[in-house]
Structures are given as C-alpha cells and as structure tokens.
Amino acid sequence: MKRACAMLVAALLVAAAPLRAAEIPPDQRRSGYSFMGPDSKAMQDDDTANPGMLWVLDGEALWNKRPGAANNACADCHGDARASMKGVAARYPAFDKALGRPVDLEQRINLCRAQHQQAPALDYESHDLLALSAFIANQSRGMPITPDGDSQLAPFIARGHELFMQRQGQLNLACANCHDDNWDKRLAGAAITQGQPTGYPMYRLEWQTLGSLQRRLRGCMTGIRAQAYNYGAPELVELELYLMSRAAGMPIETPAVRP
Amino acid sequence: MASALINVPKRAKRGDIIEIRALTSHIMETGYRRKASGEIVPRDIITSFTCRFNGQEIFRADLFPAIAANPYFSFFTTARESGRFEFEWTGDNGFSQTASAAITVE
Structure with a gap:
C-alpha cells in the first residue's frame, strides 16, 4: 500500500506540469468533510458516535x-x-x-x-x-473562520504561503502540488482534498485518536519524504496561519472525523 | 479520561423498537505491535461489553484485538417498561467502566 502510494506520488510528480500556483476560487473551496463517505459523515454528525x-x-x-x-x-x-x-x-x-x-x-x-x-x-x-x-x-463549531486582522501578521502569512508553494523533500512536492492543483483527484483509494483546516483537532480513523493540525502537517511532510519541522516550530505556525487565511469564511467543524 | 458517551431515548412508547448507542474511550492496543526497540507492546484491550436493563442482561459482546480504538456499539431493543440501562466494559489490566441511562416508557 505504502509502495503503491509512493509510486503514485512519483507518477503524479512526473506527469505534473510546472506548478500551476492557482489558488482555489472561494466558491470552489470544500471542507474535507465533503470528500468523505456517508458512514464517516454520519460519525462526525452524531455527537454520541463522534469519538x-x-x-x-x-x-x-x-x-x-x-x-x-x-x-x-x-x-x-x-x-x-x-x-x-x-x-x-x-x-x-x-x-x-x-x-x-x-x-x-x-x-x-x-x-x-x-x-x-x-x-x-x-x-x-x-x-x-x-x-x-x-x-x-x-465552542466555535459552525462559526466561520475569521483570521486575526492584526496587520503585523502579514509577513508571517506571506512566509506560510511561501512554504505552502515551496517544493521540498525527496519527492520534491509542494503542498500546492496536491492541495491546490490536484484536490479533485485521488491518490490510490484516497481523495486528495484541499487541505482546509476546518476541523482541528480532529479524530482521524487512521490515527485512532485525536490529532492537531501540526500533526497532520508533519504527516504530510513525512509523506513527501521531507524532514518534518518539530512541533511548535515557527514554520508550522506560519503554515497554520496561511491555511486559516486560505480557509477564511469556512465553518469550523471541531471535532471533525476524517479517514 | 471521559468515560463513555451513551445515547438512549429519554422516553418511548410501549412496544417501540429503540436504538441504544454506546461509545467508550480505550486505546485497544492489539499486543501485536512492537516498539522501536523491538519489544512487543503488551496487549491492552476491552474484552467484554454488557448492557443490562433493570438488572437483566439484554446485550453482550466479546471484543478482540482487531477492534479499533474507542469502540462504538449500536444495537436495538424493544421498550417494554420504564427503567435503567446499565452498561459495563471490562478488559485487560483490570479495566472496568460503567455508565447508565434511564428511560421512561409510556
């Protein structure tokens, strides 16, 4: 399974045109929820079934x-x-x-x-x-993501954006290669999704536990064979910041359930 | 750690078929995984789940290592009289947890 994933990533890499760098238009943004099957959706929606x-x-x-x-x-x-x-x-x-x-x-x-x-x-x-x-x-479930408007955040958001677009790791992939350019496709059996941070911390069935956005980001970095930043590293916070600004207006789902 | 999440309808009509749902938190460590050092992580699972209604057992399940963490049960029963559902989970290392919920049958 892992090998198949890696091969597919490699195939994707070879096939990928140069980074399109097209951001997702607001009306096409989708939470990871919308990519899930009916069973996982039902699990998230029912507070007595949602772990x-x-x-x-x-x-x-x-x-x-x-x-x-x-x-x-x-x-x-x-x-x-x-x-x-x-x-x-x-x-x-x-x-x-x-x-x-x-x-x-x-x-x-x-x-x-x-x-x-x-x-x-x-x-x-x-x-x-x-x-x-x-x-x-x-306590914010259902409320739209409204990034902190402090203008001093601007350089940090910009750095997060840069990191998002930066190819890295042995597979030489940027976050944007999958989550901006190919979110409507699948990687082996799994939907790629847009990487919208709407439900953190969230219960991931694969983890069999709750996990933070930083854990998710580190998992992605390991997946592209890059050296993941340590928990709490400024780079991870900048990425979180950029992802939240990218998802502005989307409703919070915490605790979300994801495969 | 939060014990359990129970979903039992608060009231029901006599003869209604009602759904009971019970979710509990547990790591369900299989006993087949190894640490980085090569040692086996000891098994730590829930082995039994029981539901009693007014003292009488109405549902029981044995659990095994292949069951995921935080096991969730959903089952049906017929509402015959008012009373109290009692749930009990037992497992490795003396694990024991109980919860209960009342129902009014009209």
Missing part, C-alpha cells in the same frame, strides 16, 4: 481544574467557555504582542498555563492539550 467528543468532554473537565501553583482554573479567569471561548478558535493563530509573533491555540493554552496558572506546559499531542484545544475549538 472526538470524548476529548471535548475531558476538556470541559480540565477547564474547571486548577493544575498549577497559582490555583487558577481556566474557568476562574474566562468563566463559562460557552460564552468566552465562542469564536476564539476561528481566529487563531493570533498575534502575540509580547512575543512579537503568532501563536496557535495550543501555544496560547501553554502560555496561559505558564503565566496565569504557574503550571508546566503540556506536550504537543498529549491527551490534556488535545482535550483542552478540542473543547475550546468546539
């Missing part, structure tokens, strides 16, 4: 827990997440003035833990960080 909801429930419990020396729960500052966190995930990554760079939702949670809770940072892809980010992002 991502297990993390959302855990996140709700963590929201009210006091993990650090400051004896502060998220709820002690932010109150009811249903009101205070509504729309927050739809505008992340956001610009952090103190750091002078964009931070994604996971990094924001860890900054909050360090500054206001005096609690140790949670590891990327750890259960608790996924649970908290899923719970927070779930």
